[in-house]
Amino acid sequence: MNEILKKVMKTIDGQALDVVRDIVNKITRLRLCDPNGNSYTEIVSIGEYAKQIAQKLYTAQVEYQRQYCFTDNKWGNGHKWQRNLMASLITGMSLDYIWINVVTMKEGVEKHIIDGGQRSRTIHAFFTNCIKLPKKTLVKFRGDILDLSGLNWSEICQRQVEFARHWEITYNLEFKVFEDYTNEQCSEIFNKLNDVNSMSKPEYRNSIWSDLATFVRDLSDYENANGNTLEMFTKNQLEDTTTGSMRGILHGVKFKKRSFDDFISKICYLTANPLKATSNKVLQEWYYTERDGKSTFTKKSKSSMKKNLKWINTLIMSESSSTSRKDLLSDTDLQVLLHIKSVLENSYELKITNGLEFINFWRRVKLTLSDDGKKSDNNRRFEFKDYNDQVIGWSICFSSMSSGRDEEIKEWIGEVSDLFIGEYNIYSEDIENNLPVGFKLLDKSRSIKKSVKEQSLVNQGFKCEYHEWCGNTVTMSSPGDHSETSHTDGGSSSDVDNCDMTCEDCNSEKGSMEKKYFSKVIEMKIKDRDAK
Numbered sequence: 080m081n082e083i084l085k086k087v088m089k090t091i092d093g094q095a096l097d098v099v100r101d102i103v104n105k106i107t108r109l110r111l112c113d114p115n116g117n118s119y120t121e122i123v124s125i126g127e128y129a130k131q132i133a134q135k136l137y138t139a140q141v142e143y144q145r146q147y148c149f150t151d152n153k154w155g156n157g158h159k160w161q162r163n164l165m166a167s168l169i170t171g172m173s174l175d176y177i178w179i180n181v182v183t184m185k186e187g188v189e190k191h192i193i194d195g196g197q198r199s200r201t202i203h204a205f206f207t208n209c210i211k212l213p214k215k216t217l218v219k220f221r222g223d224i225l226d227l228s229g230l231n232w233s234e235i236c237q238r239q240v241e242f243a244r245h246w247e248i249t250y251n252l253e254f255k256v257f258e259d260y261t262n263e264q265c266s267e268i269f270n271k272l273n274d275v276n277s278m279s280k281p282e283y284r285n286s287i288w289s290d291l292a293t294f295v296r297d298l299s300d301y302e303n304a305n306g307n308t309l310e311m312f313t314k315n316q317l318e319d320t321t322t323g324s325m326r327g328i329l330h331g332v333k334f335k336k337r338s339f340d341d342f343i344s345k346i347c348y349l350t351a352n353p354l355k356a357t358s359n360k361v362l363q364e365w366y367y368t369e370r371d372g373k374s375t376f377t378k379k380s381k382s383s384m385k386k387n388l389k390w391i392n393t394l395i396m397s398e399s400s401s402t403s404r405k406d407l408l409s410d411t412d413l414q415v416l417l418h419i420k421s422v423l424e425n426s427y428e429l430k431i432t433n434g435l436e437f438i439n440f441w442r443r444v445k446l447t448l449s450d451d452g453k454k455s456d457n458n459r460r461f462e463f464k465d466y467n468d469q470v471i472g473w474s475i476c477f478s479s480m481s482s483g484r485d486e487e488i489k490e491w492i493g494e495v496s497d498l499f500i501g502e503y504n505i506y507s508e509d510i511e512n513n514l515p516v517g518f519k520l521l522d523k524s525r526s527i528k529k530s531v532k533e534q535s536l537v538n539q540g541f542k543c544e545y546h547e548w549c550g551n552t553v554t555m556s557s558p559g560d561h562s563e564t565s566h567t568d569g570g571s572s573s574d575v576d577n578c579d580m581t582c583e584d585c586n587s588e589k590g591s592m593e594k595k596y597f598s599k600v601i602e603m604k605i606k607d608r609d610a611k
């Protein structure tokens with residue numbers, strides 16, 4: 080046997096198995112997270128630590144950590160894991176190290192909890208009577224067995240004064256303390272300490288420290304102290320489900336393990352990458368790219384992400400409280416609407432005039448799509464196809480917004496957007512049937528300034544932008560086309576460089592396609608024609 084192992088075996092000989100497991104666990108984590116021995120150990124009693132947390136000497140909520148989305152209610156029971164944690168501490172089981180980074184600032188030092196934030200908050204919650212011990216909490220104390228089942232801290236202090244005083248002074252917590260580590264170093268330690276498999280996907284993404292992670296985290300903060308919380312995340316807009324996850328009162332977005340950041344990161348990703356799938360794998364890669372600084376995560380992209388989130392928030396908040404839960408907009412609905420919005424905005428300005436009417440319009444569109452999907456293949460109005468060219472119903476497309484291929488999503492959304500525009504044209508002109516649509520589509524090609532059109536006409540010699548193909552001339556009544564950027568990207572409609580005058584044929588053929596793609600299509604057509 081290895082000499083070192085022999086020594087270790089000798090030391091732990093005769094100890095109870097869970098004590099041995101604790102020791103091994105601690106050693107492993109220490110070697111893994113601090114191989115060079117840069118940290119030092121500090122020992123503080125639990126009562127003293129609770130006092131220090133109450134005095135806010137520690138920052139428990141640091142980036143890269145899991146979010147603490149629990150409300151600690153005075154005189155409440157606390158959550159199950161909190162009750163169990165406190166039961167194990169009060170019966171004397173040892174707690175894993177709490178990892179601290181002491182940061183020197185101009186104003187003094189700050190103590191950031193690298194790992195142990197949830198445990199620290201729980202200890203604080205216990206000492207402020209927000210947690211009751213679970214059933215069958217029995218403690219051995221000076222030859223007696225005390226039954227602390229169902230008690231909170233102040234009840235323990237009243238009924239078992241001696242034990243309470245003894246425990247808060249003698250139960251010690253061990254800290255491993257680093258000095259002036261960077262956020263990156265701390266997030267690395269956090270990841271090593273936390274088994275990646277035990278973290279939810281969004282929790283794991285959040286721990287990949289970068290500007291993006293911080294940005295998403297801030298936006299998805301639950302009841303944010305600085306008041307930036309989206310309205311949909313405020314306490315009165317959320318409810319607990321029976322399974323312990325949370326969901327909105329006015330929407331069907333479920334927050335598994337209360338990961339609001341999962342929803343937010345999808346919306347942010349779609350803003351930066353329109354018409355893409357939002358699988359966990361893709362999102363994780365995005366986070367890694369951001370961390371490694373290879374990205375284009377700019378001020379401008381941040382502001383369009385915020386805009387989209389605000390758009391969604393406003394939409395959700397205009398939902399009727401009488402809508403049945405199964406009809407409320409879900410995570411997928413909101414993604415699809417965002418997809419459609421980005422397609423429409425290539426050619427139109429989308430102006431929502433009444434959120435609820437818009438939502439109801441979308442429900443009608445969905446109904447048309449799902450009814451059509453129930454028909455036999457050759458009676459269908461819409462032909463959605465998967466990657467293998469198999470005809471599929473809308474419900475499959477709808478449920479594939481995360482898992483589908485980008486090409487598929489682009490095609491499906493193209494078709495749905497056409498339907499969207501078609502239904503809009505029918506309903507918005509048919510006043511008699513009294514089905515309001517709640518939005519306006521303002522044709523951008525017709526709304527370009529007269530002076531810009533005039534200048535473009537002159538520049539193009541009164542020929543269609545794709546004259547080589549169509550041979551048509553253009554006039555002031557011809558549509559103008561935004562050549563470079565779509566409206567969502569902040570493309571200016573007044574810029575002459577950004578306006579192509581096109582004939583009606585070319586304009587309708589181009590539709591919402593981007594110029595760089597359409598130009599290729601035209602190039603091919605010309606090649607084909609010339610070859611004949």
Ligand SMILES: [Zn+2]
Nearest residue numbers: 543549582585
């Ligand atoms: Zn043309």
